[in-house]
Amino acid sequence: MTVVTFDALVLAGGQGSRMGHVSKADLDINGERLLDIVLRATAGAATTVVIGAVDVPDGVLLAREEPAGTGPAAGLLAGLDAVESPAAWTLALACDLPDAPSAVERLFSAVDTAPTNADGLCLRDAGGELQHLAALYRTAALRRAFDVWGDPANRSVRGVMASLALLPVDPGDASVEDLDTPEQLARWVASHPAAPANRKTDDKQVWRAFVEDACDRLGLDAERVDEHAVLRLTRRVAHQGARPMAPVSAYILGLALGSNPDADPTEMIARLQEAIDSAPVPPED
Amino acid sequence: MDRRDVDAAAWRPWIEHVCAQTAVDPALIDLPDLLQLTATVADGFTRPMAPVAAHLWGLARASDPQGTPSSQAQALAAAAIRAGA
Numbered sequence: 001m002t003v004v005t006f007d008a009l010v011l012a013g014g015q016g017s018r019m020g021h022v023s024k025a026d027l028d029i030n031g032e033r034l035l036d037i038v039l040r041a042t043a044g045a046a047t048t049v050v051i052g053a054v055d056v057p058d059g060v061l062l063a064r065e066e067p068a069g070t071g072p073a074a075g076l077l078a079g080l081d082a083v084e085s086p087a088a089w090t091l092a093l094a095c096d097l098p099d100a101p102s103a104v105e106r107l108f109s110a111v112d113t114a115p116t117n118a119d120g121l122c123l124r125d126a127g128g129e130l131q132h133l134a135a136l137y138r139t140a141a142l143r144r145a146f147d148v149w150g151d152p153a154n155r156s157v158r159g160v161m162a163s164l165a166l167l168p169v170d171p172g173d174a175s176v177e178d179l180d181t182p183e184q185l186a187r188w189v190a191s192h193p194a195a196p197a198n199r200k201t202d203d204k205q206v207w208r209a210f211v212e213d214a215c216d217r218l219g220l221d222a223e224r225v226d227e228h229a230v231l232r233l234t235r236r237v238a239h240q241g242a243r244p245m246a247p248v249s250a251y252i253l254g255l256a257l258g259s260n261p262d263a264d265p266t267e268m269i270a271r272l273q274e275a276i277d278s279a280p281v282p283p284e285d
Numbered sequence: 286m287d288r289r290d291v292d293a294a295a296w297r298p299w300i301e302h303v304c305a306q307t308a309v310d311p312a313l314i315d316l317p318d319l320l321q322l323t324a325t326v327a328d329g330f331t332r333p334m335a336p337v338a339a340h341l342w343g344l345a346r347a348s349d350p351q352g353t354p355s356s357q358a359q360a361l362a363a364a365a366i367r368a369g370a
Contacts, residue, residue, distance in 0.1 A: 005359055040369070043329035044362035101370040108363065210334055210368040211341070217360035218345040225344070227337045234336040244291040245299055247323045248314065250336035254343020255309045261348070268307075275306030282295035 004111050004136075006089035008042035009079035010035070011072050011133060012052030013065060024179065025054045025095040029189060034179070038093055041100035046087045051075040052095070065153075072133065073152035073160045080146070086139045089120075092157075094133035094178055098188050102174035107136045110169045119145075119164035123176045130168060132157045134176045137164070224257075226265065233269060241281050249276060291320060313346060318358065325362045330369035338365060 012025035012035055025035035035054060042048045049061040052075070056062055063082040065074035076092060083090075091107070093100055107121050114121055119141035123134040141164055146152060149160045179185050207227055215222035233253060234246035242249075249272065256268055293316045304311040322342060323335035338361045345357045 004363065005356070040329060041366075043325050043366045043369075044359060046359075101366075105367055105370040108367070206368060207331075207334055207337070210330065210364055211337065213367065214338065214341050214361050214364035217364055218341060218349075218357055220341065220344055220348060225337075225341065227334075227340075230337050230340045231333060242299065245296060245303075247319060247336045247339035248296075248300060248316070249303065250340035251314065251319055251343040252303055252307060252309050254340040254345075255313055255347045256307045256343075258344040258347025259309075272303070272307050275303045278306075279299045279302040281299065282292070 004089055004108060005087040006045055006091050006136065007047040007083045007087045007139070008045035008049070008091040008093065009076060010038055010042065010048070010050045010093050010095050011075050011079070012050050012054045012095035013069075013072065013075045023052075023054060025050075025052060027096075027179065027185060029098050029185075030192070034098060035095050038095050038097055038100040041093065041097075041104040042091060045091065046085070047083045049079040049082045050095075051079045067153070070153035071155065073149075073155045073157045076142075076157060076160075077146050077152050080139075080142065086143075088139060090137045090139045090142050092133055092135050092137060092142075094131075096178040096180070097134060097176060098179060098192070099175040099177070100134070103134055103171055103176050104136075106169055106171050106174050107134075110167070111136065114167045117165065118167045120166050121169050122166040123171050123174075124168045125171075125176045130158075130166060131176045132161045132166075135161075135166065137166075224265075229265070229269060233273065236273065237276055240276065242276070242279070245276075291316060293317070313343075318354070322358045322361060326365040329362070330365035334365065334368075338362075 027034040029037060047061065049063050050056045051063045051065060061082050063078045065078045091104065097103060103123055107123060110121050120135055120137035122130045122132060125131050145160055145164050148163050152160050179188060211225055211227050212222045215225060230250050234250050237246045237249045253269065253272055257263060257265060300314055301311050319339055323339055326338040327335040342357055342361055345352060346354055
């Protein structure tokens with residue numbers, strides 16, 4: 001399994017003329033800002049850049065096309081320029097994709113199937129058209145496309161990307177429909193009611209699937225990982241007033257077991273708990 | 286409290302103590318990187334799996350000392366995002 005290191009560029013510039021000139025990034029979908037939904041799809045990126053004049057969470061960079069208002073292709077280039085140490089891949093997303101988290105998952109699932117000479121992967125919409133702002137590009141190829149093209153101001157993203165060999169990716173159950181009109185927004189919200197909080201992600205089987213997937217990616221044996229024992233340990237740490245050290249204790253347990261593959265996990269946990277019980281907790285201030 | 290705002294200096298004695306008792310090299314513990322990973326997992330997937338991701342990172346680092354820690358963290362983040370999508 002290839003580990004994909006990537007930066008993410010999210011285009012949130014421009015106003016939705018057919019939305020009554022509201023900022024599409026700030027549209028509310030079941031209580032969550034549309035931009036924040038799209039940003040969830042970028043989690044794991046080395047650098048995330050939002051191009052536009054919107055509020056972004058800590059750790060996300062903001063960029064603006066030069067001059068302002070010259071369109072998404074110029075915005076993409078501004079975003080690319082804002083990344084200090086470029087990763088191998090660049091995820092490019094429009095900010096008006098309410099199903100971005102699922103759609104992006106499709107892109108990453110397809111990376112391993114991409115031929116080495118492909119310049120990137122691009123989701124297809126329901127009509128079969130490539131959506132260049134729901135795409136994962138090789139950063140070098142994306143840079144080259146802009147070099148070949150010249151000034152991207154007021155040009156289409158499709159035009160700039162025309163020189164690239166992109167692997168079309170079928171979105172499957174995910175949607176790459178963007179939200180251009182109030183009617184589309186209303187339809188999307190009506191057909192995607194807010195899920196009961198974390199019903200899916202609190203499911204023990206979902207947890208196990210995560211552990212197995214993560215172990216696959218790391219070359220670890222998932223059979224040897226007991227997530228419930230880890231949680232018992234971290235709960236105990238938290239109850240002892242060392243809550244910030246809960247993940248640290250879990251990490252230390254991993255280090256200890258990883259470097260002593262023959263150790264009995266139960267004994268190791270007991271030893272760790274003893275250490276934690278006698279560890280100095282800093283005074284609260 | 287933002288999980289990324291943990292006072293690393295104040296907790297260093299705690300970390301040193303626990304590492305000494307379990308024969309783990311405390312130099313392997315980079316608190317900001319670890320908290321970054323757990324924040325990504327909590328935000329992108331679900332809070333209970335954040336310490337489990339930390340655990341898996343420790344396992345991976347110790348099992349494969351030649352591996353690149355940042356790539357391992359990246360793989361964990363990617364798994365969490367997929368699970369949370």
